[in-house]
Amino acid sequence: MLAREKLDQVIDRFAVLEARMAAGADADDYVQLAKDYAELQPIVSKARALIQAESELRGIEELIADEATDTEMRALAEAEREEAEARVEALETEVRLLLLPKDAADEMSAILEVRAGTGGDEAALFAGDLFRMYERYAALRGWKVEVLSASEGEMGGYKEIVASITGKGVFARLKFESGVHRVQRVPATESSGRIHTSAATVAVLPEAEDVDVEINDADLRIDYFRASGAGGQHVNKTESAVRITHVPTGAVVAMQDERSQHQNKAKAMKLIRARIYEAERERAQAERAENRKAQVGSGDRSERIRTYNFGQGRVTDHRINLTLYKLPEILAGEALDDVIDPLITDHQAGLLASESA
Template sequence: MLRKLLRVRCECLVRRWASTDPLSFQNEKLQSYLESLRQEYYTLRVNAAGNNSLYERLTRLDPVVNSLEKHRALQRNITSEKDLAAEKDEDMRALMEEENNVYSNLLRKQEEDMLQELLALSDDEDYPAVIFEVNAGAGGQEAMLFAQELYDMYTSYFDHMGWEYEEFDRETTDIGGLRHANLQVNDPEAYNWLRFEAGVHRVQRVPATEKSGRIHTSTASITVIPRPADVQVQIAERDLKIETKRASGAGGQHVNTTDSAVRIVHLPSGIAVESQSERSQLKNREVALKRLQAKLIQQQLQSAEASKKATRKAQQGNLNRNEKIRTYNFVQDRVTDHRVQQGGTLHNLPGFLEGGQQLSGLIERLQLEHRKQALVQLLETWQPPPQEAVDRN
């Protein structure tokens, strides 16, 4: 009898704790929210025909509501504690308890699946492309070498994900470093993956030029700016000041005899771009115009994002060594993402820098945490619809 009382008391405590967890299926507010989604879903099934936006919402709700209906069907198969207590036949009661255990395990699995579907609902912003920028930060030449490694990692990651991308601007150093690079990634899924990479990345290692073996700390930043489908930038010829000059750097006699380098100043904004990577003036002009367009789009998007507190400055921080979202420690062969509470440290740093599955797995964890926080915030402010609206449905 004492053992049974203790078991009942523990079960009550578990239910009481679970009810305070906003993402527990024992939480009344979550249950009410799920029911409101179910009501919305069946209303949309009647009204969505011929309306693309309503049909899209219906499609997104479909997996959540299907999971909810399966969950409720499983619940109906579980024998209540009252019915178990009323059963006098011990063998029958044992069989009923065994069935309950089976259905309880199925319920837990269904709850996990439903939570994943629900978390996906709390996502995601769709943009056809993103502007992706890498900038060297504090640390001089070592920071620029690290920025080049990040550039290589992310372009490999774009290839790993099967995304198309094009480079608009890239400034390198004589020893193989990178001052900055600007790319556009053209894929509707890119923003929801790359958004978590925006911020200051810190590297700790012994530079090749360091004779005393002292560990240096340097930084680089990643900026991710979504590009909506309706963003258009018109560049009028009268707003441009175009200059030509002889290209500098390697290239033999050609760079010393031909005015192939192009510099373009956009007079209304003051933005200046240049290109000398191509051998012909015409091609350099095309490249420079693309870079100018990318920078003007960036400027336009930054203005729009300012209202959402997601500006480029907020992503980059001040590029100080003590500001970081992730640390790459070469001495200890580890990568630590400072936003992940548990399990945020990965080993095999060279493998991580290949930009493949290790990076993808870490981003998936960040996605999950972001979705959980978004759903919790939604539930904190969400209010159930008036009863008369529910009755109409």
């Protein structure tokens, strides 16, 4: 059942916000009031639709129950009742979803990390396929992708690639991608046609801003060193590479892709900030999970979450037993929502079940 008391509190709170904004709050207060108003507006709009639908249903039921109602009118009312009941049920579910506790990180941009796992060169090629899938998906949604660091595989693809994906709600769409992705296919280098299985690991972290994570300079150890790899004389002349260690958590990030020490440090700090924020977020979630069992997966990055079978053209997400025979479209980013949407729906269903319990 819908928590009516909670819904009434939201509607009352919305009315107070409307009154305070209309009364002419000062600039600082108005910004916060407008933010709170915008967050509650979708809930209140849907709640009002629910209240109206319930009122209409009561009217229909009263008409049916009234002995003075003629046979023809009663038949019409009974035909309308089923549709009205379905509308109320659907609106109740939508309102309950809107009332669920929000993940504060959902609206954030994200740091995407893709690493080749078992499988050697083929794993690096698969890591490249996955990264391009996310890159195309981001482009379709109007998000900006910036590669922070990359280590290419000998035959192509990536041993490791880290990128920032900037846009509204990036983390909400990509957070269930964290885990081990497995591929089954015949490698281009395989002459006998044998199917190989290899894997890549994906990690998606909320990209925290300065205001989200407070980092004490005294907790950082920053080392500068000469970049390795291609780069000619520049590599040997300047210590442009940066390694930052966050001593309290042990998080370490090294960055050497840029020629400027300042640019490398800025990128490294962005990644350190994201990892610290995610560690704190996971700790808080683990505490909540002790009281709430319904979750999509454990979020454990060691678990196999998805298999891409090229021979059968299928993609299977093992967490929700979802199989789709549209592998090319998914890898092109065009049909990735067909996997993501059911994961989000399943997650919400778990949250609703736990709320009811």
